[in-house]
Amino acid sequence: xxxxxxxxxxxxxxxxxxxxxxxxxxxxxxxxxxxxxxxxxxxxxxxxxxxxxxxxxxxxxxxxxxxxxxxxxxxxxxxxxxxxxxxxxxxxxxxxxxxxxxxxxxxxxxxxxxxxxxxxxxxxxxxxxxxxxxxxxxxxxxxxxxxxxxxxxxxxxxxxxxxxxxxxxxxxxxxxxxxxxxxxxxxxxxxxxxxxxxxxxxxxxxxxxxxxxxxxxxxxxxxxxxxxxxxxxxxxxxxxxxxxxxxxxxxxxxxxxxxxxxxxxxxxxxxxxxxxxxxxxxxxxxxxxxxxxxxxxxxxxxxxxxxxxxxxxxxxxxxxxxx
Amino acid sequence: xxxxxxxxxxxxxxxxxxxxxxxxxxxxxxxxxxxxxxxxxxxxxxxxxxxxxxxxxxxxxxxxxxxxxxxxxxxxxxxxxxxxxxxxxxxxxxxxxxxxxxxxxxxxxxxxxxxxxxxxxxxxxxxxxxxxxxxxxxxxxxxxxxxxxxxxxxxxxxxxxxxxxxxxxxxxxxxxxxxxxxxxxxxxxxxxxxxxxxxxxxxxxxxxxxxxxxxxxxxxxxxxxxxxxxxxxxxxxxxxxxxxxxxxxxxxxxxxxxxxxxxxxxxxxxxxxxxxxxxxxxxxxxxxxxxxxxxxxxxxxxxxxxxxxxxxxxxxxxxxxxx
DNA sequence: CGTGCGTCTGTAATCGATTTCTATTGCCTG
DNA sequence: CAGGCAATAGAAATCGATTACAGACGCACG
Numbered sequence: 192x193x194x195x196x197x198x199x200x201x202x203x204x205x206x207x208x209x210x211x212x213x214x215x216x217x218x219x220x221x222x223x224x225x226x227x228x229x230x231x232x233x234x235x236x237x238x239x240x241x242x243x244x245x246x247x248x249x250x251x252x253x254x255x256x257x258x259x260x261x262x263x264x265x266x267x268x269x270x271x272x273x274x275x276x277x278x279x280x281x282x283x284x285x286x287x288x289x290x291x292x293x294x295x296x297x298x299x300x301x302x303x304x305x306x307x308x309x310x311x312x313x314x315x316x317x318x319x320x321x322x323x324x325x326x327x328x329x330x331x332x333x334x335x336x337x338x339x340x341x342x343x344x345x346x347x348x349x350x351x352x353x354x355x356x357x358x359x360x361x362x363x364x365x366x367x368x369x370x371x372x373x374x375x376x377x378x379x380x381x382x383x384x385x386x387x388x389x390x391x392x393x394x395x396x397x398x399x400x401x402x403x404x405x406x407x408x409x410x411x412x413x414x415x416x417x418x419x420x421x422x423x424x425x426x427x428x429x430x431x432x433x434x435x436x437x438x439x440x441x442x443x444x445x446x447x448x449x450x451x452x453x454x455x456x457x458x459x460x461x462x463x464x465x466x467x468x469x470x471x472x473x474x475x476x477x478x479x480x481x482x483x484x485x486x487x488x489x490x491x492x493x494x495x496x497x498x499x500x501x502x503x504x505x506x507x508x509x510x511x512x513x514x
Numbered sequence: 515x516x517x518x519x520x521x522x523x524x525x526x527x528x529x530x531x532x533x534x535x536x537x538x539x540x541x542x543x544x545x546x547x548x549x550x551x552x553x554x555x556x557x558x559x560x561x562x563x564x565x566x567x568x569x570x571x572x573x574x575x576x577x578x579x580x581x582x583x584x585x586x587x588x589x590x591x592x593x594x595x596x597x598x599x600x601x602x603x604x605x606x607x608x609x610x611x612x613x614x615x616x617x618x619x620x621x622x623x624x625x626x627x628x629x630x631x632x633x634x635x636x637x638x639x640x641x642x643x644x645x646x647x648x649x650x651x652x653x654x655x656x657x658x659x660x661x662x663x664x665x666x667x668x669x670x671x672x673x674x675x676x677x678x679x680x681x682x683x684x685x686x687x688x689x690x691x692x693x694x695x696x697x698x699x700x701x702x703x704x705x706x707x708x709x710x711x712x713x714x715x716x717x718x719x720x721x722x723x724x725x726x727x728x729x730x731x732x733x734x735x736x737x738x739x740x741x742x743x744x745x746x747x748x749x750x751x752x753x754x755x756x757x758x759x760x761x762x763x764x765x766x767x768x769x770x771x772x773x774x775x776x777x778x779x780x781x782x783x784x785x786x787x788x789x790x791x792x793x794x795x796x797x798x799x800x801x802x803x804x805x806x807x808x809x810x811x812x813x814x815x816x817x818x819x820x821x822x823x824x825x826x827x828x829x830x831x832x833x834x835x836x837x
Numbered sequence: 838c839g840t841g842c843g844t845c846t847g848t849a850a851t852c853g854a855t856t857t858c859t860a861t862t863g864c865c866t867g
Numbered sequence: 868c869a870g871g872c873a874a875t876a877g878a879a880a881t882c883g884a885t886t887a888c889a890g891a892c893g894c895a896c897g
Contacts (some may be wrong), residue, residue: 192625192648194853194854195853195854196851196853198855204876204877205876205877205878206853206854206877207855207856207876207877207878207879208855208875208876208877210854210855210856211875211876213854213856215853217874218876219875219876220877221872222876229740234645234648236622236625236626236645237626237853237854238567238626238628238852238853238854239623239626239627239628239854240563240567240572240626240627240628240852241852241853241854241882242568242853242854242855243853243854243882244561244563244564244567244853244854244855244881244882244883244884245854245855245856245881245882246853246855246882247882248572251623256861259588259589259591259592259607260585260589260592262583262585262787265582265583265588265865268582268609268610269582269583272609276616281608281610281619281623282622283606283608284606284607284608284609284610285584285604285605285606285607286591286592286595286605286607286864288724293599294539296604297604299559300562300574300604301561302515303559303560303561303562303563304562304563305561305562318893319567322557324561325515325557334725339771345854354866409787435787435824438787438789441790442546442789445789445790450790462787462789463786463787464585464732464758464761464785464788465787465789466761466764466765466768466785466786466788467764467768467790472896482839483864488727517882517883517884518883518884518885519883519884527847528845528846528847528848528885529847529883529885530846530848530849530885531845531846531847532884533885533886534846534885534886535883536884536885537885540844540845541845541846542844542845542846545845545846559886560883560884561882561883562884563881563882563883563884564852564882564884564885565883565884565885566852566884567851567852567853567854567882567883567884567885568851568852568883568884568885569852569884570852570883659859664879670868753859
């Protein structure tokens with residue numbers, strides 16, 4: 192691959208001049224032409240590694256998500272990407288697999304590769320991002336909080352959990368269970384808290400035995416639903432605190448021959464790729480893509496030097512009533 | 515952030531020695547301890563940009579997929595990631611959005627950022643990867659072919675298309691339509707060719723009017739299905755050549771009140787996140803994750819210096835009969 | 838005891854760009 | 868016509884690591 196030295200030699204100018212042409216600094220039109228022709232002829236591309244080393248900054252932002260196979264996060268990724276492209280940044284997507292070790296590894300890479308910034312959907316409550324912050328690399332949290340004082344884009348988890356639950360109550364269900372995420376999942380667990388609170392405030396007793404924790408995935412949701420169905424007095428409805436556990440719960444219900452609307456189902460999030468259009472499942476749409484564009488906007492502000500105190504943006508869900 | 519010079523100063527050794535400790539070269543145990551302590555104290559992390567510049571090689575591989583929101587590609591990505599992690603490589607996932615310009619951009623980045631290699635699911639038939647090849651960066655094609663003589667991992671598209679079609683014929687359908695991808699999509703379009711061929715060989719007439727092209731996405735599939743339903747003699751069954759168009763077709767059918775098994779549906783790929791367990795839709799499972807691990811294995815071989823002639827691995831689909 | 842080999846270490850070159858500093862030129866102004 | 872400023876361009880320093888080369892030392896062997 193050609194370097195600027197070879198381009199410079201061919202064009203009969205100094206490497207500095209080549210660099211200036213590349214970066215739109217003032218260079219006489221004739222030399223600029225010479226350089227451009229030489230670059231063209233040699234099929235020159237700048238070496239980003241060298242550029243980034245010198246500039247101490249790259250034009251890539253990292254997006255860390257806990258589960259790349261979850262359509263919620265891929266939609267979020269699309270949002271980030273769309274916004275980043277607008278400003279000439281590229282996005283690299285890193286799957287942390289809900290694994291703090293992988294997460295740490297990717298954060299370390301983002302840091303030592305001089306990436307422009309990081310958008311992080313933390314896998315666990317207390318992800319350590321002090322390394323990035325020390326180097327003044329901007330970090331924006333999305334969907335879940337960190338313990339750090341940084342920009343964040345969240346959804347209104349309490350009201351999402353509450354409206355999912357309330358919808359089922361309004362439809363006449365009384366023994367409403369909840370399939371929640373892992374205990375240490377942080378913000379999204381506010382949804383199960385909202386479920387508990389809504390149940391109590393509507394006088395539907397102590398629902399503790401109807402609360403099951405799973406792992407945010409399809410199989411976890413299915414197993415949890417199966418467990419619930421084996422209780423002495425099984426529930427007559429269920430709230431799943433994320434989309435995939437909702438899918439799993441529905442699978443278990445179909446296997447047991449209990450299909451909505453006979454059995455009430457409400458999901459925090461949307462059922463991905465559902466084919467039976469207006470199904471009898473209550474869904475609370477969460478604006479995943481918008482979460483992404485918002486996070487990217489906050490991050491790009493910081494990259495461009497904005498240094499106001501940390502901001503938190505909270506987006507709201509939108510309930511889609513069962514048809 | 516600390517550099518090896520600062521570590522060297524604190525430890526009372528030369529930067530070269532610090533580097534040797536970092537890379538496990540022979541260094542006396544005492545100095546090694548001194549260096550490790552100093553590195554620890556300063557919270558040192560190596561600067562990958564500098565390292566990569568010097569080594570002309572990074573430990574990151576790029577995976578370019580045309581649609582990050584398609585579960586087929588996220589499963590493939592998981593496969594790549596799992597395999598790469600085993601060998602200490604990280605994966606960055608780039609969404610090309612079926613857009614040749616974005617694809618070119620990401621390829622250019624992979625090249626100029628000295629990435630170790632690229633796994634590419636090309637957006638169009640003739641993606642230009644000559645830049646990478648010039649620099650001897652290994653590239654592996656997956657799911658779709660390139661015009662270049664490189665390693666590739668494919669699926670047996672003809673037999674996938676043929677068995678999806680045959681399954682519908684065997685279930686008694688006769689007017690079987692096909693929702694295919696874009697005309698220039700390359701390999702996956704062998705599936706619609708297999709559909710046509712199967713129809714002809716079974717004596718089901720000239721099916722040209724039952725062939726519709728869409729864009730591999732849900733909405734495209736839905737629109738295509740709607741078009742088909744408006745024909746004078748509408749089909750009684752449909753083959754979708756990828757998973758998302760299958761979802762779209764099903765949506766259109768539900769809206770029209772035509773649900774399987776009354777209307778025959780076969781999908782090349784799996785319906786993602788389906789909730790109604792043994793549905794009456796024929797699916798041909800494509801081993802997406804395995805595609806990913808295989809591609810990663812081929813790529814890592816090349817990265818480690820393997821220089822045998824280009825290999826092509828073809829994996830087979832597995833038919834899941836409608837329940 | 839001298840030669841030779843192997844181990845450990847430091848100095849300095851290197852990767853390929855950007856950028857500071859300096860020099861030259863030309864133009865404008867008083 | 869002298870002085871000053873702007874525009875242009877080159878030489879060399881720089882970013883932070885790795886590594887070729889060379890020097891110093893110790894040990895074994897003839």
